[in-house]
Amino acid sequence: xxxxxxxxxxxxxxxxxxxxxxxxxxxxxxxxxxxxxxxxxxxxxxxxxxxxxxxxxxxxxxxxxxxxxxxxxxxxxxxxxxxxxxxxxxxxxxxxxxxxxxxxxxxxxxxxxxxxxxxxxxxxxxxxxxxxxxxxxxxxxxxxxxxxxxxxxxxxxxxxxxxxxxxxxxxxxxxxxxxxxxxxxxxxxxxxxxxxxxxxxxxxxxxxxxxxxxxxxxxxxxxxxxxxxxxxxxxxxxxxxxxxxxxxxxxxxxxxxxxxxxxxxxxx
Ligand code: IPD
Ligand code: CA
Ligand code: CA
Numbered sequence: 001x002x003x004x005x006x007x008x009x010x011x012x013x014x015x016x017x018x019x020x021x022x023x024x025x026x027x028x029x030x031x032x033x034x035x036x037x038x039x040x041x042x043x044x045x046x047x048x049x050x051x052x053x054x055x056x057x058x059x060x061x062x063x064x065x066x067x068x069x070x071x072x073x074x075x076x077x078x079x080x081x082x083x084x085x086x087x088x089x090x091x092x093x094x095x096x097x098x099x100x101x102x103x104x105x106x107x108x109x110x111x112x113x114x115x116x117x118x119x120x121x122x123x124x125x126x127x128x129x130x131x132x133x134x135x136x137x138x139x140x141x142x143x144x145x146x147x148x149x150x151x152x153x154x155x156x157x158x159x160x161x162x163x164x165x166x167x168x169x170x171x172x173x174x175x176x177x178x179x180x181x182x183x184x185x186x187x188x189x190x191x192x193x194x195x196x197x198x199x200x201x202x203x204x205x206x207x208x209x210x211x212x213x214x215x216x217x218x219x220x221x222x223x224x225x226x227x228x229x230x231x232x233x234x235x236x237x238x239x240x241x242x243x244x245x246x247x248x249x250x251x252x253x254x255x256x257x258x259x260x261x262x263x264x265x266x267x268x
Contacts, residue, residue: 003130006061006107007115011126013057014103014119017050017087021101021121025094033095044095047071050087054105058083065107070213082108084216089118090189099123104191106216116220118195127195129224135198144227144248145200150177150257153203153250156185156193160209170208172261180257190244194218197246198225204247204254208232212239222246232258 024046034043051071059065066077069085083105088094090101099122107115114131127142129135135142147153155177160170177184185202187193191214193205198221219229219238228251230236232243245254 001062003115007117007128007130009061010058010105010107010115010117011119011128013054014105014117014126015124017053017103018119018121018124020053021046021050021088021094021103025097028095028097030095043071043091046094047088047091050103051085054085054087054103055083058085058105062107068212070211080110082111084108084212086191086211086213089191089214090187093188098188100187100189100192102189102191102195104213104217106213106220108216113216113220116217116224118191118217118221120189120192120195125195127198127218127221129221133224135221135225137195137199142199142225144198144222144225145203146249147203148249150180150203150250150253152182153253154182154185154201156187156196156202156205158188158190158193158207158210159186160207166208166262169261169263173206173258176257176261177254180253190214191218194222194246197227197248198222200225200248204245204250206232206245206254206258208243210242210244215239215244219244219246230255232262 048071051069055073064079065081067073067075067083086104089104094101103119105117117128119126127137190210195218196202197205222229227248229246231238231241234255238244
């Protein structure tokens with residue numbers, strides 16, 4: 001398997017499926033929304049059809065590989081390779097006509113990430129990297145920000161939909177960061193948040209209740225671009241642990257603030 005060729009094929013696939021999404025968003029109306037598990041966990045036929053298209057093509061590109069897809073594709077790997085896919089990250093934005101959404105595709109080999117692609121659909125910015133290579137955006141090499149101080153940083157986060165017992169602690173973290181940074185953005189696509197950390201537009205990103213398909217590709221991009229990705233305790237359980245802090249070079253400022261409010265006992 002040639003990883004470079006595979007990467008090129010995945011980028012092409014993302015651009016094709018992205019065009020489908022763009023066309024659908026132009027005529028989408030809110031009556032087409034479906035609810036998943038709770039009143040604000042939304043999905044549409046676009047999420048499902050995009051996953052179907054991605055899985056069909058990726059299966060042909062790498063026969064025998066397993067899948068973990070947000071919209072239900074869950075197949076074991078027979079060749080050691082596993083795709084971790086969010087076909088539409090930023091669904092709520094998409095459904096409401098906001099142009100901030102992406103396709104997120106990660107590939108792991110024996111549990112180690114070897115490829116990550118985050119395609120931001122509206123501007124056509126495709127962020128990607130593969131094992132042993134730097135990260136790129138549309139052919140241009142990207143690096144994390146060289147800002148080393150929180151006081152000069154722009155951050156992003158997500159507002160969780162569930163786990164209200166942790167809401168107060170989370171709001172305290174947000175309050176501290178608001179007081180000590182240039183500000184916090186809530187873009188609505190964790191994959192884009194991570195891609196923007198990778199290219200230095202954001203100095204840091206933190207969120208809890210994320211799933212592996214939200215962060216597999218983007219977390220890999222940040223690492224390949226020279227940044228750091230951890231869970232809230234500073235460990236590496238961010239893919240399946242539901243807590244993630246990513247930064248260019250401000251982890252030393254971010255983690256103590258997160259931990260001061262979150263605490264070890266808050267982990268579920
Ligand atoms: C969501 C987005 C959002 C994050 C949520 C995710 P979805 O993914 O990444 O930024 O805050 O936690 O669930 O539902 O749009 O694929
Ligand atoms: Ca997602
Ligand atoms: Ca999604």
